Amino acid sequence: xxxxxxxxxxxxxxxxxxxxxxxxxxxxxxxxxxxxxxxxxxxxxxxxxxxxxxxxxxxxxxxxxxxxxxxxxxxxxxxxxxxxxxxxxxxxxxxxxxxxxxxxxxxxxxxxxxxxxxxxxxxxxxxxxxxxxxxxxxxxxxxxxxxxxxxxxxxxxxxxxxxxxxxx
Numbered sequence: 001x002x003x004x005x006x007x008x009x010x011x012x013x014x015x016x017x018x019x020x021x022x023x024x025x026x027x028x029x030x031x032x033x034x035x036x037x038x039x040x041x042x043x044x045x046x047x048x049x050x051x052x053x054x055x056x057x058x059x060x061x062x063x064x065x066x067x068x069x070x071x072x073x074x075x076x077x078x079x080x081x082x083x084x085x086x087x088x089x090x091x092x093x094x095x096x097x098x099x100x101x102x103x104x105x106x107x108x109x110x111x112x113x114x115x116x117x118x119x120x121x122x123x124x125x126x127x128x129x130x131x132x133x134x135x136x137x138x139x140x141x142x143x144x145x146x147x148x149x150x151x152x153x154x155x156x157x158x159x160x161x162x163x164x165x166x167x168x
Contacts, residue, residue, distance in 0.1 A: 068130035069090055069128070097167045136160050
């Protein structure tokens with residue numbers, strides 16, 4: 001059931017991000033006052049439930065695709081052995097009455113890309129998020145600590161926590 005809710009929420013957010021006009025939204029302080037409501041692991045596949053049916057009673061098909069959604073990079077915690085990236089989707093400039101807070105990390109320290117250890121993440125910038133069964137990636141703007149030149153790179157994450165944030 002949690003997976004069905006996650007899939008439906010992501011589909012709605014994709015719709016919001018493509019159909020809504022960009023305008024100023026709430027700040028990341030809304031993230032601090034929100035609470036996480038749903039947790040899922042990117043590598044677990046949950047079966048379809050009755051919630052995956054439309055109002056007409058017919059099954060709603062969710063086809064995996066390679067599309068991504070634009071998100072705001074809210075925070076990157078490097079102090080733990082497994083760093084944690086916090087995203088708010090869709091990005092804050094897109095009007096949406098409901099946002100998804102994604103907390104991304106890795107199940108095992110061995111999964112963390114070795115070159116990410118010495119990189120700085122562009123906090124407050126934009127990132128692209130995409131996820132298929134067992135494959136969650138974020139396109140981040142990174143730069144070396146001693147360098148001012150930045151670049152973008154797709155980073156694979158294996159642990160995802162999902163929370164809903166209501167617009168105030």
